[in-house]
Amino acid sequence: MKQGEKTKKLIxxxxxxxxxxxxxxxxxxxxxMQKIGLSKGNITYHFKNKEEILKGIVDKxxxxxxxTIKLWEEQTSDSxxxxxxxxxxxxxxxxxxxxxxxxxxxxxxxxxxxxxxLYKIALPMFxxxxxxxxxxxxxLGLGINIADEKAMSLLSKVQGVAMVTHVFKDRDFLLKEIxxxxxxx
Amino acid sequence: MKQGEKTKKLIxxxxxxxxxxxxxxxxxxxxxMQKIGLSKGNITYHFKNKEEILKGIVDKxxxxxxxTIKLWEEQTSDSxxxxxxxxxxxxxxxxxxxxxxxxxxxxxxxxxxxxxxLYKIALPMFxxxxxxxxxxxxxLGLGINIADEKAMSLLSKVQGVAMVTHVFKDRDFLLKEIxxxxxxx
DNA sequence: GTCTATAAGAAGATAGAC
DNA sequence: GTCTATCTTCTTATAGAC
Numbered sequence: 001m002k003q004g005e006k007t008k009k010l011i012x013x014x015x016x017x018x019x020x021x022x023x024x025x026x027x028x029x030x031x032x033m034q035k036i037g038l039s040k041g042n043i044t045y046h047f048k049n050k051e052e053i054l055k056g057i058v059d060k061x062x063x064x065x066x067x068t069i070k071l072w073e074e075q076t077s078d079s080x081x082x083x084x085x086x087x088x089x090x091x092x093x094x095x096x097x098x099x100x101x102x103x104x105x106x107x108x109x110x111x112x113x114x115x116x117x118l119y120k121i122a123l124p125m126f127x128x129x130x131x132x133x134x135x136x137x138x139x140l141g142l143g144i145n146i147a148d149e150k151a152m153s154l155l156s157k158v159q160g161v162a163m164v165t166h167v168f169k170d171r172d173f174l175l176k177e178i179x180x181x182x183x184x185x
Numbered sequence: 186m187k188q189g190e191k192t193k194k195l196i197x198x199x200x201x202x203x204x205x206x207x208x209x210x211x212x213x214x215x216x217x218m219q220k221i222g223l224s225k226g227n228i229t230y231h232f233k234n235k236e237e238i239l240k241g242i243v244d245k246x247x248x249x250x251x252x253t254i255k256l257w258e259e260q261t262s263d264s265x266x267x268x269x270x271x272x273x274x275x276x277x278x279x280x281x282x283x284x285x286x287x288x289x290x291x292x293x294x295x296x297x298x299x300x301x302x303l304y305k306i307a308l309p310m311f312x313x314x315x316x317x318x319x320x321x322x323x324x325l326g327l328g329i330n331i332a333d334e335k336a337m338s339l340l341s342k343v344q345g346v347a348m349v350t351h352v353f354k355d356r357d358f359l360l361k362e363i364x365x366x367x368x369x370x
Numbered sequence: 371g372t373c374t375a376t377a378a379g380a381a382g383a384t385a386g387a388c
Numbered sequence: 389g390t391c392t393a394t395c396t397t398c399t400t401a402t403a404g405a406c
Contacts, residue, residue, distance in 0.1 A: 022299045114207045152358050160345025173337050
């Protein structure tokens with residue numbers, strides 16, 4: 001990898017972490033470049049503007065989501081078990097969720113009210129999960145509409161748990177509630 | 186009411202609305218004062234700083250929450266019905282929730298990651314509902330710990346619905362899901 | 371109490387030296 | 389490619405006239 005590509009990747013990784021931990025709006029170019037030990041003037045050599053960084057992050061995350069889903073599908077062909085693997089993700093990430101909330105939910109929420117351009121960039125991450133969940137519910141014999149409703153319902157439950165866990169800093173709640181959601185599947 | 190008090194109330198009402206619709210961070214003094222047709226230089230005559238406006242809003246909302254709860258308690262002494270009235274609130278506010286999310290959830294989330302001072306100001310609104318829900322679950326014969334868990338669980342479900350409804354702009358989902366939550370109570 | 375004008379600071383973005 | 393310095397814009401907050 002060339003030096004330029006290397007720095008670009010460093011900026012993306014640092015931004016991804018900071019956008020999650022502090023939020024997009026509260027993360028400045030200074031924060032990002034300080035984290036990787038370069039001067040902040042550098043950032044616009046690698047990215048035209050802040051929005052382009054977000055796009056880079058979403059691309060990166062979408063690829064990671066695809067890989068995660070592929071792993072779940074390789075682990076089992078049982079759709080009910082796959083849905084449980086989806087829920088398990090929240091348990092695996094419990095520490096980060098308690099501290100920072102859901103990485104998808106908090107980012108998308110930050111944009112949904114009044115930043116339509118950024119919202120459109122971030123939304124596909126959510127949609128990917130929604131569509132995959134609906135597909136798995138269809139495999140369980142549900143019609144396409146009901147399957148999508150069930151997908152939304154599961155997304156909703158998991159987002160609620162992440163949100164309340166984060167707001168009340170209560171990881172015990174996360175564990176109990178996710179287990180209960182898994183059982184009800 | 187004196188003129189000063191009148192203007193102060195106007196600022197609080199306008200801020201309350203804008204903080205909900207645009208978010209706290211994205212609402213400027215200019216936005217607020219433009220909404221009520223006064224010069225923006227005026228604002229610090231009535232409030233020391235932006236944080237004080239937030240405090241005023243939270244005070245106002247806490248009073249409204251108390252009144253709402255009192256109304257629910259007057260409507261029925263059946264705790265299960267009271268819990269359903271809590272859920273019904275989301276249905277009554279469906280239009281706003283679709284557009285702007287939950288007024289409590291989105292505000293608290295905005296602060297929870299990296300603005301601890303503002304977070305502490307906003308949190309009591311959530312706690313009020315949590316404690317009241319737990320009290321009602323206790324009335325249904327549950328022990329104090331289980332009652333609190335059930336309160337968290339209901340808060341979580343409702344927050345999830347509000348969040349997903351807002352992010353996907355899907356009011357139909359809200360209606361179906363809240364009705365389903367009510368039935369399961 | 372409200373106005374206009376402005377200070378002070380932060381953030382995104384640009385320019386030119388090295 | 390990275391640095392330092394600077395520009396511009398926005399926002400909170402202040403000062404003084406009316």
